[in-house]
Amino acid sequence: MAATGVGRTVERETASGVEVSPVAGHIGAEISGVDLTEELSEETVGVIRAAVLRWKVVFFRGQSLDHAGHVAFARRFGEPVVLPRRGSASPAGVPEIETTADRLELGGRFGMEHEEWLARRRHTLLRGWHCDHGARVDPPAATILRAETVPPYGGDTTWANLAAAYAGLSAPVREFVDGLRAEHRLGVGYQPRPGDDAYVRHLLDHQVATVHPLVRVHPVSGERVLFVNGYYVEQIEGLSRAESAAVLEMLLEQAVLPEYTVRFRWEPGSVAFWDNRATIHLAPGDNAHLGFPRTMHRVMLAGEVPVGVNGKPSEPITGTEAGRW
Template sequence: MTTDRETAEEPTALEVRPAAGHIGAEIGGVDLAGPLDDATVAAIRAAVLRWKVVFFRGQELDHAAHVAFARRFGEPVVLGRRGGASPADVPEVETTADRLELGGRFGMEHEEWLRRRRHTLLRGWHCDHGARVDPPAATVLRAETVPPYGGDTTWANLAAAYAGLSEPVRRFVDGLRAEHRLGVGYQARTGDDAYLRHLLDHQVASVHPLVRIHPETGERILYVNGYYVEQIAGLSRPESRAVLDMLLEQAVRPEYTVRFRWEPGSVAFWDNRATIHLAPADTTRLDAPRIMHRVMLAGDVPVGVDGSPSEPLVGTAPGRW
């Protein structure tokens, strides 16, 4: 597919190949490590907005080139805390191998730590840093080393999920708000739990609209996820749980999802405002590490259907990481 010519006289060689009916497309004909003209950047942005997540294969990016590519689409986030696997000299890059350190730091094997974060089928689904009042707008994730099988990531389109609701349910959820809190999806150990103490000492929580308006497309987004959402405001606990389960099941219906098989040099670029994703739980080969590098782009404060923005409850202020 040839892109339109928004800012250049000559068409680019960019090819956008949809991967599923509602979400996901592979983009070919571009070297992300090289200079990108404005028309190519505009075409990639348009593809991300249309397909919510786009994939590039065979890319040769180092940390600096990864950050430079991400910077064409926004301001990279610099996290205040990263693990020891992340590059010390490139603060915008976070290495997912850091996650392997967390369980050990709090007295657990990694597998137990992962099970306690995913104790139900829906708990693992999340957007990045969704408990913040200003979650990242987008994420650019690149694969360095992947296992020969397993390790796929799955994304769900929250705009399509909202559109697929019946009209009475859409009217019902349009006016609701929900509390998103760091660690609410974690199932604590019996007795002393160092990780739970860590979560309580570093709380981040916000109240977000249950339906947010996408700031670029104007779409209504069913803003739910399984890892951060604590409760729908104004509903009882049983009511909230029933409604959230219904909405999460809607969000991750197979027709609204796409699954990507990683290769070394693969890059995924997704709209964190309009998707949730599920990291793999099937990387069982200890001799085949999965090393990924992530750059996130700073986002805005979500706004609901009625024009009301999200509100911070505890944690970092907007724009401060």
């Protein structure tokens, strides 16, 4: 249904007491009128599924999910991914959940403090934008992130709509990128420390790389999605390194234009549910110096092998056999 305001119409959908209220022009909606701890009806599940497909990321506030409830909710929409390696803050006995506690568990992990590790990884200003596990041959279809403890200010997360970004390209550029493929690899752009570098050894021991279409066709909506991010993409096949770098910079800048993004202010009990096939997101970088705790719990849902406009699927290079994350 549509609610009218002064001089404008507000798009809002309501079904069985569940209300979907968009919060930005191209991406993001808040869903109210649902308690995620309860047994959800098929109609409610359908409303949520449709909202994620339409708005790419949806937000719930004031939820009281525990770990078991988080996993149970996720299972209504797919099969949770089980990681063989998780952060040190992750709960024992709940393998579907990965927990980050202010990223403090990474401090000293590779012989350097988190700030140095982050600086060595981020070789461009857009390096932090990523989809979850995008170097895999079958990246997760969706992610459900739950906030336990958040700072009183700062710590927001931002998402970008990759389908809208693709549609916003000019017709000649869309035609150009439709047939391209790019290598996605862990550790792209990392600057090693002089001498022995524990993180380099980690990357070599756990390397994952895949050739993905630069434009993938969404398996449900059929939308064309600009499948690019600053975290994993190494190089566009068939282009020189200089050409590839220029094209990737242009496409990533297109993807994160403000009009294609939404920023979410977390509260304890907030839940974000996003389509990992059609979005990239940026974790906050404005709260590390504040000293406030930020504890988040994540469940990812198993996804498909991406397929390009020409019908050609992604191809694994290394470390992407089934079950390895």
